[in-house]
Amino acid sequence: MQKSSSLALIAMLGFMVLVPGCSSGPTTAGPAPVTSKAPAEPASPPPTATAPADYIASGPIVVENQVELVAQHDGVVAEVLVETGAPVKKGQLLARLDDRQLTADRDAAAAKARSTEADLKNWESGAKVAEAERDRSQQLWKANIIAKEQAEKTQYQYDATEFEVDRQREDMKYAQETLKSLELELEKTRITAPFDGVVARRYLHIGQEVAKNDHLFWISAVSPLRVKFALPESYLGRVHKGTELIVVTSVTPGEVHEARVMLVSPVVDPSSDTIDITAELQGPSARLRPGMTANIRLRNPQ
Secondary structure (H helix, E strand, O other): OHHHHHHHHHHHHHHHHHHHHHOOOOOOOOOOOOOOOOOOOOOOOOOOOOOOOOEEEEEEEEOOOEEEEEOOOOEEEEEEOOOOOOEEOOOOEEEEEOOHHHHHHHHHHHHHHHHHHHHHHHHHHHHHHHHHHHHHHHHHHHOOOOOHHHHHHHHHHHHHHHHHHHHHHHHHHHHHHHHHHHHHHHHOOEEEOOOOEEEEEEOOOOOOEEOOOOEEEEEEOOOOOEEEEEEEHHHEOOEOOOOEEEEEEOOOOOOOEEEEEEEEOOOOEOOOOEEEEEEEEOOOOOOOOOOOEEEEEEOOOO
């Protein structure tokens, strides 16, 4: 009996356990397990547009006026008045060729011109006398005082005098043109500066015999200084006259010079897909020289 009672108790307990598991009714859920969350990261700011970097180009420093002076006349150098590096003014005499023969020829031509002019004046005076004699003879012939032949003779004399006057006028023109030609040749023996600048090179010395077109001097202006460089074709329309630039050279790295664009090529070079730019330096630039290579910085081109 005691064993039967124990078995009945165990069976009852098992039934009580199974009944709740098979129930279709709602069940009360226990408290949800607590899970730890990672701290939220601060939101990053939206990306901003990056400003375009400065564009760097390079090009030579130039001046508008640079010229090689060449001999315009054959001759021997008689005098050299300047040395390399000397500043010069427009029209200043730099050197002179031996001009003694040309001077003598010029003086002779001048004397010939003066003589021809005097002869012309003499013949013009004679023409006036012949004209008066002709008019007088015409009046006497009309008055039947002299024969017709005598009146005609005075007419022929007047005509001959007029022809001589015309010849003398042509002779005087020729003499004057000859004088001008010799004065021009004489001027070619004087080598002068074509503009204000500096003597960059001197090729001649006293006693040297030079021929026409031989190099004598290289004269260069010193201002205004300009820089020439090229930009990609994409900058056409973005760089214009007046655009400001920064110019720096390797010779004077601590000096920053301002420049302004003065010329933008209206065409693109098809071989390099670039446009040519010319800018003029502003302000003092005593240490810069034509021929230096400069770095040109274009500030944030848009």
